[in-house]
Amino acid sequence: STEREYIITDKKGEKQNVGYIQLNRRKALNALCDGLMKEVATALDDFEADKDVGCIVLTGIDRAFAAGADIMEMKDRQFSEVVASDFLTSWNRLADCKKPVIAAVNGYALGGGCEVAMMCDIIYAGENAKFGQPEIIIGTIPGAGGTQRLCKAIGKSKAMEMVLTGNMINAEDAEKAGLVSKVFPVDQVVNEAIKTAEQIAGYSKITTALCKEAVNKGFEMPLKEGLHFEKRLFHATFATSDRKEGMTAFAEKRKPNFTDS
Ligand code: CAA
Numbered sequence: 064s065t066e067r068e069y070i071i072t073d074k075k076g077e078k079q080n081v082g083y084i085q086l087n088r089r090k091a092l093n094a095l096c097d098g099l100m101k102e103v104a105t106a107l108d109d110f111e112a113d114k115d116v117g118c119i120v121l122t123g124i125d126r127a128f129a130a131g132a133d134i135m136e137m138k139d140r141q142f143s144e145v146v147a148s149d150f151l152t153s154w155n156r157l158a159d160c161k162k163p164v165i166a167a168v169n170g171y172a173l174g175g176g177c178e179v180a181m182m183c184d185i186i187y188a189g190e191n192a193k194f195g196q197p198e199i200i201i202g203t204i205p206g207a208g209g210t211q212r213l214c215k216a217i218g219k220s221k222a223m224e225m226v227l228t229g230n231m232i233n234a235e236d237a238e239k240a241g242l243v244s245k246v247f248p249v250d251q252v253v254n255e256a257i258k259t260a261e262q263i264a265g266y267s268k269i270t271t272a273l274c275k276e277a278v279n280k281g282f283e284m285p286l287k288e289g290l291h292f293e294k295r296l297f298h299a300t301f302a303t304s305d306r307k308e309g310m311t312a313f314a315e316k317r318k319p320n321f322t323d324s
Pocket residue numbers: 090091092094095130131132133134135151171173174175176178197198201204205206207209
């Protein structure tokens with residue numbers, strides 16, 4: 064594994080086809096400073112370029128996935144500075160990742176931490192996970208998707224309650240609300256995320272990328288446009304060898320041998 068200043072990266076899984084990113088800024092509960100998010104972006108660049116990697120797992124430490132954007136770094140910033148640097152827009156690198164990303168969340172996922180988890184494609188939570196958008200408490204509002212993705216994930220009333228009160232919800236409530244797909248004991252959540260990532264990485268990477276794109280584009284489109292876009296991507300899979308191989312393997316009652324082409 065490679066240890067950088069704020070994160071640890073590795074490749075996991077029996078076939079080493081899972082990219083692993085652990086946020087590791089313990090003393091600040093993984094507050095998402097500029098340096099940390101730059102390292103995440105670099106790790107994503109590397110895993111995206113790595114032909115063997117089919118899925119990525121993003122996790123934190125037991126006490127915190129991430130306690131938000133770095134308040135110490137933000138507190139003295141001026142309006143003109145955050146506008147000029149388009150502060151937080153670079154975080155979109157994660158949401159734009161072409162390979163699937165699974166967030167394995169233990170402990171706090173607050174503010175930017177909750178938003179980073181929501182930029183991932185699947186969220187698994189440990190039983191001790193706590194999700195919240197506490198920005199209102201410190202005089203600001205969510206700035207990386209908390210007013211948008213949270214609303215789409217759990218509906219307006221629950222999202223409004225969270226962003227207007229700053230109150231946290233626990234893992235069980237997050238699962239009930241649909242924010243997370245599964246809850247596991249704290250010491251199992253990362254392994255379970257890696258297992259799911261291995262499963263995903265075992266399919267055709269080209270098909271997987273199209274599938275992720277269809278879901279994400281649909282989030283931003285009216286249903287009719289989304290259905291049209293889906294149909295065209297579905298048709299596009301017929302231009303791949305992997306689609307032919309997958310269906311042929313089914314007919315021949317054998318496992319498919321995908322070549323990512
Ligand atoms: N930024 C910078 N430092 C942070 C931090 C943050 N978001 N969250 C925690 N830390 C630091 C603390 O300052 C503290 O550092 P010191 O030991 O040097 O004092 C250390 O991490 C441990 O934190 P606490 O002592 O506060 O630990 P706790 O167990 O008492 O409380 C907590 C844990 C409830 C998560 C609390 O730390 C907290 O409320 N953190 C802030 C959460 C927050 O407001 N997040 C939103 C940030 S704004 C944002 O994210 C904007 C956006 O939309 C992108």
